[in-house]
Amino acid sequence: MDDILTFGVTIGVVCLVLLLAVLSNRVGDRVGIPAPAFFLVGAAIVSDLVPRLAPSSIESVQRIVTVGLIAILFNGGLEMGWPRFRANVAAIAWVGVVGTFVTAAALAVACHYVFGFAWLISLLIGTALAPTDPAVVFSVLGRREIAGRSGTILEGESGANDPVGIALMVALLTAASSSGGGAVPIVIEEFALQMAVGAVVGLVGGRLMVAALRLSLPSEGLYVIRSIALVGLIYGAAVVARGSGFLAVFLAGMVVADARAPYKREVERFHTAAASLGEIVAFTVLGLTVNLRSILDSGVWAVGLGLALIMAFVVRPVLVGLVLWPVRLGRGERLFVLWAGLKGAVPILLGTYILTSGQADPVRAYGIVFVVVLFSVVVQGGLVPLVATRLRLPVRIVEQEPWALGMRFRDEPHGLRRYTVTSGAPADGSRLDELTLGENVWISLVGREGSLVQARGETRLQAGDEVLVLVDPSDAEAVGALFTEADQPSG
Numbered sequence: 001m002d003d004i005l006t007f008g009v010t011i012g013v014v015c016l017v018l019l020l021a022v023l024s025n026r027v028g029d030r031v032g033i034p035a036p037a038f039f040l041v042g043a044a045i046v047s048d049l050v051p052r053l054a055p056s057s058i059e060s061v062q063r064i065v066t067v068g069l070i071a072i073l074f075n076g077g078l079e080m081g082w083p084r085f086r087a088n089v090a091a092i093a094w095v096g097v098v099g100t101f102v103t104a105a106a107l108a109v110a111c112h113y114v115f116g117f118a119w120l121i122s123l124l125i126g127t128a129l130a131p132t133d134p135a136v137v138f139s140v141l142g143r144r145e146i147a148g149r150s151g152t153i154l155e156g157e158s159g160a161n162d163p164v165g166i167a168l169m170v171a172l173l174t175a176a177s178s179s180g181g182g183a184v185p186i187v188i189e190e191f192a193l194q195m196a197v198g199a200v201v202g203l204v205g206g207r208l209m210v211a212a213l214r215l216s217l218p219s220e221g222l223y224v225i226r227s228i229a230l231v232g233l234i235y236g237a238a239v240v241a242r243g244s245g246f247l248a249v250f251l252a253g254m255v256v257a258d259a260r261a262p263y264k265r266e267v268e269r270f271h272t273a274a275a276s277l278g279e280i281v282a283f284t285v286l287g288l289t290v291n292l293r294s295i296l297d298s299g300v301w302a303v304g305l306g307l308a309l310i311m312a313f314v315v316r317p318v319l320v321g322l323v324l325w326p327v328r329l330g331r332g333e334r335l336f337v338l339w340a341g342l343k344g345a346v347p348i349l350l351g352t353y354i355l356t357s358g359q360a361d362p363v364r365a366y367g368i369v370f371v372v373v374l375f376s377v378v379v380q381g382g383l384v385p386l387v388a389t390r391l392r393l394p395v396r397i398v399e400q401e402p403w404a405l406g407m408r409f410r411d412e413p414h415g416l417r418r419y420t421v422t423s424g425a426p427a428d429g430s431r432l433d434e435l436t437l438g439e440n441v442w443i444s445l446v447g448r449e450g451s452l453v454q455a456r457g458e459t460r461l462q463a464g465d466e467v468l469v470l471v472d473p474s475d476a477e478a479v480g481a482l483f484t485e486a487d488q489p490s491g
Contacts, residue, residue, distance in 0.1 A: 061288075076275070095337075108125070148329075171190035198246070201238040201243055213264070304368040336388060339383075416470060419483035425463075428463050442469070
């Protein structure tokens with residue numbers, strides 16, 4: 001009975017913590033601090049008060065956080081979609097790859113010359129802090145729709161540069177453990193292999209996943225389980241082939257995003273929930289690995305704060321700003337992208353690799369990474385709404401729409417299309433009876449700001465309206481062009 005009682009108490013405590021984590025999202029929304037900060041700091045405080053809660057194995061922490069990041073990155077790809085990514089691919093790739101290398105190099109130089117670290121540990125700290133974090137960026141931008149390209153670039157950068165940073169860390173550790181010479185060629189070779197294989201597996205795996213999702217199954221619940229298995233299979237295939245599994249699942253999510261498949265909405269909702277759970281688990285588990293007393297007593301906090309200020313006010317705005325210069329953005333959008341490149345779970349995860357790297361003073365280096373991330377999440381993340389306001393960027397809070405109206409069909413409804421009216425499209429500002437729709441096209445439903453609008457001839461559409469249209473599949477592309485504008489340039 002004692003074992004059963006202990007197990008019951010454990011389950012109860014875990015679920016209570018999970019509920020508190022969910023409620024902290026409401027608190028964070030009110031006070032302006034991203035919810036991941038509460039998970040991270042709360043877990044760190046608890047681990048100091050109850051030391052036995054600290055994980056005994058860093059490798060187990062790495063595996064748990066990796067699973068969480070798989071869920072976060074795949075869902076990030078789903079939410080971005082291939083059209084948004086393709087319209088900004090040049091900017092995302094340029095900032096996500098070159099910006100990551102520039103940030104890692106600049107922070108390594110600061111660690112070596114300003115704070116006196118050896119070159120190898122400096123490179124490892126710089127590499128750990130180089131990627132922005134999808135969990136924090138998605139959390140901060142989640143309900144905020146920012147006009148222009150800045151939001152898409154930030155989301156794309158955070159999804160793309162995590163695989164870049166992780167691959168660079170793996171390459172550095174591989175080179176450091178190599179008994180032969182030529183560390184630079186080893187880093188380049190390992191990094192290029194991870195990126196190339198991850199991209200191929202992600203794109204091919206995404207297309208195969210779309211085909212698999214269209215196969216019928218005897219039970220609705222099996223569709224979600226199959227989707228989970230396919231995402232894990234894509235990650236595993238990329239890693240076994242010595243590629244970046246994180247890049248693979250991110251790209252696969254974008255490929256799947258715009259595909260039509262049975263129970264697609266249910267599958268997408270599950271992946272959104274899995275990403276939220278992954279965020280909570282990742283930050284909580286990483287927080288349990290931090291010893292706040294040692295950070296405060298050893299003076300690590302001062303070094304971390306100094307490095308955070310260098311990163312926020314020198315490296316990101318100046319050096320990454322130069323990288324971003326060729327990208328066509330408005331002044332306000334450019335400054336917003338440079339401020340909102342937030343750190344989070346991925347840098348701390350990379351910091352755990354420093355702990356197991358065998359380098360000198362790894363605990364101090366890990367503490368520095370934690371302080372920098374905490375500064376980024378609390379200070380930079382907390383000021384994102386204010387910065388957007390000061391830069392006069394149009395920001396719209398996307399209200400939740402918890403109620404849905406739908407119908408079930410035995411066969412795929414090929415003639416049913418849903419479009420969102422975009423600003424500048426022919427339908428934007430037009431009456432329904434003014435649109436050239438043809439005799440075989442019927443607009444059945446119009447949704448606006450969470451409410452239904454009667455679809456009459458005198459109904460005037462506006463940007464943001466969701467329109468449900470019955471149309472012959474052969475005319476779908478032409479009709480869709482009335483509601484959507486052309487893709488923006490990707491430069």
